Amino acid sequence: MxxxxxxxxxxxxxxxxxxxxxxxxxxxxxxQAAAFLIVMGGTVGAVLLQSPVKIFVNGVRMASWVFYPPENSPQNLIKQIINWSHISRKEGLLALELHIPTAKDPFSKKGLQLLADGSTPEKLREVLEIDILALETHQRQSARIWEAAGGYAPTIGILGAVLGLIHVMENLSDPSLLGSGIAVAFVATIYGVGLANLVFLPIANKLKNIIGEHVVMQEMMVDGFVAIANGENPRLIESRLKGYYI
CATH class of the missing domain: 4.10.910 (30s ribosomal protein s13; domain 2)
Incomplete structure (x- = not known):
């Protein structure tokens, strides 16, 4: 966590x-249940209106990364790449095909398969970078639903405040109803601004950072695969990949 x-x-x-x-x-x-319903319902509705269902659902799922981010260990990745490099130098690139089932994610499995198939370094980089771009684009679009929610929530909060004041004006003749209407008005604004700045926008920025770290890990993997395809020395590969992190 x-x-x-x-x-x-x-x-x-x-x-x-x-x-x-x-x-x-x-x-x-x-x-205030009424204020919460106005702000949350209005915000979710606005985000749904602007987002495809697939993007919206994926964005909601990605929210769990805020508390349980995907494991990114550059040191372990470098060790794995160096191990593949030693295997390829000793037994040939085709031997890497036996290690595909042990790879942890589809991206590394695809890279190993391309190596085992004898793809040229240029073609290998081209194919894998397309995958990186596609995945990054999809993930960033999903993360933006939280950014959008952070933009809509304060405005919806103001809308809730206006509705509360309308309720107050309609019941000026009954003082017992004025308190609840004023409460909804002010609390709706608090919910809108609070959720935007304490929940939605921080989640969006956190997800963007996690996505950026994941992209760097994938780029590191691509460089490793290309180096293996070029038959470079494992020590040189390790030295280069360590430059990706401090």
Whole structure:
């Protein structure tokens, strides 16, 4: 689990709720079902309107990366590439075909298959970079649904505030209904701005960082495969790949 994500959410929640309590307010006053329904329903609807279903569903699934990001270990990847390099130098590129089932992901399996098939370094790089571009584009489009939600939520919150004020104006003759209408008005704004800046936009930026790290790992793998295809010395390959991370 990503400790930073958990710590960030807890810290933000404690700061806001704690500030409310210190000011003499009640936590219950921040809980308004009508305001939450307006903001969340309106935001989800707007995001659905602009996004294909496949992109939307994938974006929601990717939210789990905020707490459980995909494992990216450059050191382990370099060790694996160097091992493949030693095998290819000792037994030939065709021997790598036996190691395809042990590869952890489809991308590395495809690279090993291309090596075993005797693809030229240029063709190997061309094919794998197309895969990287396609996957990165799809993932970034999916991550943008959270960025879009962060843009819509504050506006929907203002819409909820206006609806609450309309409700207040309609019931000026009944003072007992004024409090609930004003509460919905202000809490809707809090929900819109709070969700945008404390949830939606941070998730979008976190996902972008994770996607960027994953792309770097794949580019590292491509360089390793090309070096193996060129028959380069494993030590030279290791030295080059270490330049991808600090």
């Amino acid at each position: 990503d400790v930073n994500s958990v710590t960030g959410i807890l810290l933000a929640s404690v700061a806001i709720i704690g500030g409310q309590v210190l000011e003499g307010g009640h936590v219950g006053s921040l809980l």
